[in-house]
Amino acid sequence: MSTRILLVEDDERIRSSLRLALEDEGYDVDEAGTGEAALARFTEQPADVVLIDLMLPGMDGFECCRQLRRVSTVPVIMVTARTDTHDVVAGLEAGADDYVTKPFVTKELAARIRALLRRARAADVPSVLTFGDVEVHPDQGTVRRAGAEVHCTRTEFRLLCELASNPGKVLSREQLLDRVWGYDYFGDGRLVDVHIRRLRTKIEPDPANPRHILTVRGMGYKLVA
Amino acid sequence: MTFGLGALVLSASMAALTYLTVRQILLSQHETAIVRQAVANATLANTSLLTPGTDMDGLLASLDTSGSSSVIERAGQWYSTPPSAGRNAIPPAVQRLVLADQPVTQVFVNLSGGPQLVVGIPMRAADGAYFEVASLDDLAHTLGVLALALSGAALVTTILGIVVGRWASGRAVRPLARVSLAAETIAGGALDTRLPATDDADLAPLAASFNRMADALQERIEREVRFASDVSHELRSPLTTLSASLAVLETHAEQLPARSRQALELLGAELRRFERMVDDLLEISRVDTGSADLSPEEVEVGELVRQAAATGGARGVPVEVSPAVADAHLRVDKRRIDRVLANLVANAAQYAGGATKLSAEPGPPGTVRLAVWDRGPGVAPDERELIFERFYRGRAARHRAATDGTGLGLSLVAEHVRLHGGRVWVEPAPEGGNRFVVELPRVGSPGGDGA
Numbered sequence A: 001m002s003t004r005i006l007l008v009e010d011d012e013r014i015r016s017s018l019r020l021a022l023e024d025e026g027y028d029v030d031e032a033g034t035g036e037a038a039l040a041r042f043t044e045q046p047a048d049v050v051l052i053d054l055m056l057p058g059m060d061g062f063e064c065c066r067q068l069r070r071v072s073t074v075p076v077i078m079v080t081a082r083t084d085t086h087d088v089v090a091g092l093e094a095g096a097d098d099y100v101t102k103p104f105v106t107k108e109l110a111a112r113i114r115a116l117l118r119r120a121r122a123a124d125v126p127s128v129l130t131f132g133d134v135e136v137h138p139d140q141g142t143v144r145r146a147g148a149e150v151h152c153t154r155t156e157f158r159l160l161c162e163l164a165s166n167p168g169k170v171l172s173r174e175q176l177l178d179r180v181w182g183y184d185y186f187g188d189g190r191l192v193d194v195h196i197r198r199l200r201t202k203i204e205p206d207p208a209n210p211r212h213i214l215t216v217r218g219m220g221y222k223l224v225a
Numbered sequence B: 001m002t003f004g005l006g007a008l009v010l011s012a013s014m015a016a017l018t019y020l021t022v023r024q025i026l027l028s029q030h031e032t033a034i035v036r037q038a039v040a041n042a043t044l045a046n047t048s049l050l051t052p053g054t055d056m057d058g059l060l061a062s063l064d065t066s067g068s069s070s071v072i073e074r075a076g077q078w079y080s081t082p083p084s085a086g087r088n089a090i091p092p093a094v095q096r097l098v099l100a101d102q103p104v105t106q107v108f109v110n111l112s113g114g115p116q117l118v119v120g121i122p123m124r125a126a127d128g129a130y131f132e133v134a135s136l137d138d139l140a141h142t143l144g145v146l147a148l149a150l151s152g153a154a155l156v157t158t159i160l161g162i163v164v165g166r167w168a169s170g171r172a173v174r175p176l177a178r179v180s181l182a183a184e185t186i187a188g189g190a191l192d193t194r195l196p197a198t199d200d201a202d203l204a205p206l207a208a209s210f211n212r213m214a215d216a217l218q219e220r221i222e223r224e225v226r227f228a229s230d231v232s233h234e235l236r237s238p239l240t241t242l243s244a245s246l247a248v249l250e251t252h253a254e255q256l257p258a259r260s261r262q263a264l265e266l267l268g269a270e271l272r273r274f275e276r277m278v279d280d281l282l283e284i285s286r287v288d289t290g291s292a293d294l295s296p297e298e299v300e301v302g303e304l305v306r307q308a309a310a311t312g313g314a315r316g317v318p319v320e321v322s323p324a325v326a327d328a329h330l331r332v333d334k335r336r337i338d339r340v341l342a343n344l345v346a347n348a349a350q351y352a353g354g355a356t357k358l359s360a361e362p363g364p365p366g367t368v369r370l371a372v373w374d375r376g377p378g379v380a381p382d383e384r385e386l387i388f389e390r391f392y393r394g395r396a397a398r399h400r401a402a403t404d405g406t407g408l409g410l411s412l413v414a415e416h417v418r419l420h421g422g423r424v425w426v427e428p429a430p431e432g433g434n435r436f437v438v439e440l441p442r443v444g445s446p447g448g449d450g451a
Helices: A012-024 A035-044 A061-071 A085-093 A106-117 A154-164 A173-181 A189-203 B002-050 B056-062 B092-099 B137-187 B203-251 B258-288 B301-310 B334-352 B409-419
Strands: A004-008 A028-032 A049-053 A076-080 A098-101 A129-131 A134-137 A142-145 A148-150 A213-216 A220-223 B069-074 B077-081 B104-109 B115-123 B128-135 B296-300 B319-321 B329-333 B355-362 B367-374 B423-428 B434-443
Touching: A004 A012, A004 A035, A012 A028, A012 A106, A012 B203, A028 A035, A035 A049, A035 A061, A049 A061, A049 A106, A061 A076, A061 A085, A076 A085, A076 A106, A085 A098, A085 A189, A098 A106, A106 A154, A106 A173, A106 B203, A129 A154, A134 A154, A142 A189, A154 A173, A154 A189, A154 A220, A173 A189, A173 A220, A189 A213, B002 B056, B002 B069, B002 B104, B002 B115, B002 B128, B002 B137, B056 B069, B056 B077, B092 B104, B092 B115, B092 B128, B115 B137, B137 B203, B203 B258, B258 B409, B296 B301, B296 B334, B301 B319, B301 B329, B301 B334, B301 B355, B301 B367, B329 B334, B334 B355, B334 B367, B334 B409, B334 B434, B409 B423, B409 B434
Parallel strands: A004 A028, A004 A049, A049 A076, A076 A098, B319 B355
Antiparallel strands: A129 A134, A134 A142, A142 A148, A213 A220, B069 B077, B069 B128, B104 B115, B115 B128, B296 B329, B329 B434, B355 B367, B367 B434, B423 B434
């Protein structure tokens, strides 16, 4: 069964050409021209990956992403024409896992999608990782905090696993980008920064003063139990 | 400062003038009094001595001396009161003059260093001379106190002068300094800097027109920035379609006849170049309009160079990090510096057959030098600065032939390096080829907790 991509883009020609290119890469592609249409389609037929262009008529890309996040932890890649920090960070804060800038090389996009969909690494990870009142179950893909389940996107989950399986060890942004996003060349550190922020809001008692996921200035991040 | 100097000169001359005048007055007053007294005594002595058999001691005792010494010479004999004074109390020159029938009034310093006034009056009738010697110690003391007081006053006046001067010029200069500072802040990129409303009648119109100018400037610049980013979006959409469609064609290229395949290759190469040009142009326009925002972070030099070598075009290129800078840190916008190194590597690939080495070494104190080496044809000395200009491609005809360059790579390098307060240049490498060197300021000592 091939992977299904939901492509949310208002420009018809971009939609058509992308569909062709992504189908060549072996994906099934659903199209939506507006944010509203995208949410409707997703409800009918959930996709495995959602590509959202930021510039949409009516509901913008950020809002579409936010609403999607309320019902699903499906991997989301933002498509943006700008690399302005504001747009990128806003998109990531809205819940996206990664972003690509137009125009992009389709093969690169395909590689990122594959990286996002990769299953978490297997064998050498213990069946449960704990710190504070948080329990991470790598094989089940779940996170519990004080007994209650915490909903995380796949990327957030993988990031958490990576940190939790290396307690006390500092992991640099580059290392995290490689292990979690699968970049074999250095990617964008902001991906890591925003996802760390998102994780903190989910599992820290006081996100502004983190006790578990700590920033190590000039070096990266580390998790302490 | 001029104020202070003026105050100093004025008060010093006033003090000096006052002192000299008072001194003169006091001295002449004192002198007059003593002379009058001496004349009176001399007249009395002269008359008394006409009577034969006068008792000298009695005579001397009867004179009104009030603090002075009286000395009488008669027929070669010297008598005085007090007796210790005597002839030695009178300077020899004065003695000679008076004995030669010449009256003298003179100020001198006696053996023990005290100032004295001597009045010498010849007594013709009695064939002698009368001297009176008065001490000027008291006067000297008074003058001394006066001098001190006046000096003190002069000093205080000078200091006050300096203080007042500073304050006055400060008041005049400060508003202008504020305007100049505001202008610089705007030039530095803070477009919304304005001068606050002021009551100062001289400054108000200046501030008002400055603010109007700043408003116009800000609007113009923001419009340009918006234009630049609107263009960005507009160009990127058709490019996305072109890029995706091209990818599809390339995937099915083997189904195409040979000529079509060839055309497709050309299409692909130029399209990719076009995309890079759009990127570069937008980046340059952002730098131009000053809307390039730097997000500086601390990075380790060694890491930076190694990562640059790990990417695309520089993969496999050896990296040489000098131990002197191995743990040095730079405070830079990482993505821009990565771009700088990537552009230099691409440039080497374009024109010099590829980069042969990436290195980091110390520069002049407080700086680090990152270098990209190649073995290509050297850059002629007169072109070494030109190559960093926009769209400059080099004289050699072959450079203009099949090239993937956008003509902006090196000028972007120059701009980014400039934004970081560094320098970039090209020089011949010792073993042949070129070295493109980026010099950046380093930060003090490495940070972070050793993990």
